[in-house]
Amino acid sequence: MAKLDYDYIIIGAGAAGLLLADALGKDSFFYQKNILILDKDAKKNNDRTWCLREKGKGQFDNLLYKTWNHIAFKGKDFSESYAIAPYTYKMIRGIDFYEHYFEKFKDYSNILFQQEAVKEIEESMGTVVVHTDGNQYICKKVFDSRFNYDMIEADGPYPVIQQHFIGWIIKTPKPVFEVDQATYMDFSIPQKDNTRFMYVLPFQKDTALVEYTLFSEDSIIKNRI
């Protein structure tokens, strides 16, 4: 067997890669294993926000950016707000999540992060060679969290329908938002023959994340709707 550079390589430092690395980092079985995380991105931007409904306390509560106790739903002829107790609607910003885990990994001497784009993965004789744009690494196992569109497209005769989002953080001249109420699915907007809705997630009375989402075969960037 060729000399190993790492025991495990994790491709992608998104939610999946970072949670896996954390699970390995705190498990005594893996203390002696060398782990490399590779991502083409430095993960220093707030590239997304996650929102979830949860009853009571949750494992990511230390990372919450905002919570809401009321949710509004809207349709063409419908508009209602509901108190959602015992649930809370919780928001985590990607950047807070990434920073938290990179900080935590400073305590795991066996985990290293490198910003490199993976080009190719080769398996042979019980080892895996990961080729990046500048290096190659030999390891025992690779955990690859990159999304593989080709696999899904090859999976059947039907088009792949994607749910995609575009959002803006807006500031209004006057206070207009109810800070404890998230507008969750506002279907009152034109549907244009598919399914579209808005989110309004207020941070303050005059500041909110406004998101538009729709399901369609082509991405929102291509459509420029």
Ligand SMILES: Cc1cc2nc3c(=O)[nH]c(=O)nc-3n(C[C@H](O)[C@H](O)[C@H](O)COP(=O)(O)OP(=O)(O)OC[C@H]3O[C@@H](n4cnc5c(N)ncnc54)[C@H](O)[C@@H]3O)c2cc1C
């Ligand atoms: C705007 C937005 C809002 C969302 N909101 C929610 C939500 O509210 N609730 C929810 O549950 N889900 C939500 N999702 C979905 C959720 O973000 C994803 O399901 C989840 O973040 C995916 O995590 P992941 O680690 O699997 O993939 P990713 O986060 O996509 O991680 C993959 C990583 O691989 C890296 N990578 C890609 N190619 C290479 C390469 N060649 N070499 C090295 N690295 C590479 C990427 O840079 C990336 O960091 C949202 C997604 C988006 C985009």
